[in-house]
Amino acid sequence: MKRAGADNVVNIGLSAAIVSVAEERPRVLVVHRANETVDSLPFGPFDPLHHRTLESGLRSWVGEQTSLDIGYVEQLYTFGDRGRHQIKPAEELRVVSVGYLALTRGEPKTPDTQWREWYRFFPWEDWRDARPRVIDEVIAPAMRAFAKSAGKGDNTSEARRDRARLCFGLDGLPWDEEKVLDRYELLYEAGLVEESVRDGRVTAVDTSIQLGAPMMFDHRRILATAIARLRGKMKYRPVVFELMPPTFTLLELQRTVEAISGVRLHKQNFRRLVEDQGLVEGTGRTSAAARGRPAELFRFRKEVLRERPAPGFRLGMRAR
Secondary structure, eight states: OBOTTOOOBEEEEEEEEEEEEETTEEEEEEEOOTTOSSBBOOEEEOOTTTOSSHHHHHHHHHHHHHOOOOOOEEEEEEEOOTTTTOSSTTOOOEEEEEEEEEEOSOOOOSTTEEEEEGGGTOGGGOOSSSSOHHIIIIIHHHHHHHHHTTOTTOHHHHHHHHHHHHHHTOTTOOOOTTTHHHHHHHHHHTTOSHHHHHHTOSOOSOTTOOOSOOBSTTHHHHHHHHHHHHHHHTTTSOGGGGGSOSSBOHHHHHHHHHHHHSSOBOHHHHHHHHHHHTOEEEEEEEOOOSSSSOOEEEEEOTTHHHHOSSOOOOGGGBOO
């Protein structure tokens, strides 16, 4: 789209955070070509002449690029910061990207696409085994330095300390698994992720610290937005079943919820919640377990969408 008499051009792009879970690993589909050093999310242009809607455009080129038939799709946010997609400083092209979260159980069939575990990009988000060491050993000291860099007598310093405490559960505060984007934005502002230094927008508090694997352009910010949305959404909508096979054991369901949320859940409390919410029903069959006792197989009860206003997996049943 170009305004009459203007030299600047604005293009509309579509970016997709396509998520699946396999073997307790939450994965995002990335594009990695031989001539590129970092991963990117699948993205492509919106063609108003051929795409009836933004979502139809997304589904069209995702199918062309990845051979994936994505199921659940949800629009996230419009990302349009100046320079977010700028390849060369002199370029006038302004790309505004509409981000989407998509869920699938399929597998890509194109050579340039592959699955990456999303904790590769956000290693501080996985609390399933223990509190990540990187928080106390690297992030907390860096956040203290970032707060001090604002100068004495400046309210900015106190605001930075408070944000760090709330985002990363410092000084005994609880961990909020939904603050994925808030944490990434704070690290970006402090120059602790490669993208902020690459963009030249901030001075890093310590140039030797670059946390998590970087992504092209602002794609890690889009992915952070997608993870936060999915973690929040599954508490009041049964979207997690978009990632499950038609039949599954309750343990497989629990492990999938844990993989997405990044926290371990109390087994009996989880099963009680699933039963009380009426989310699943037994199939009368059992799994062919490779070891141990066979477990009962369940399937998602679609009727629950008509029975309850907000069926989902609230995480008050965390393991202690």
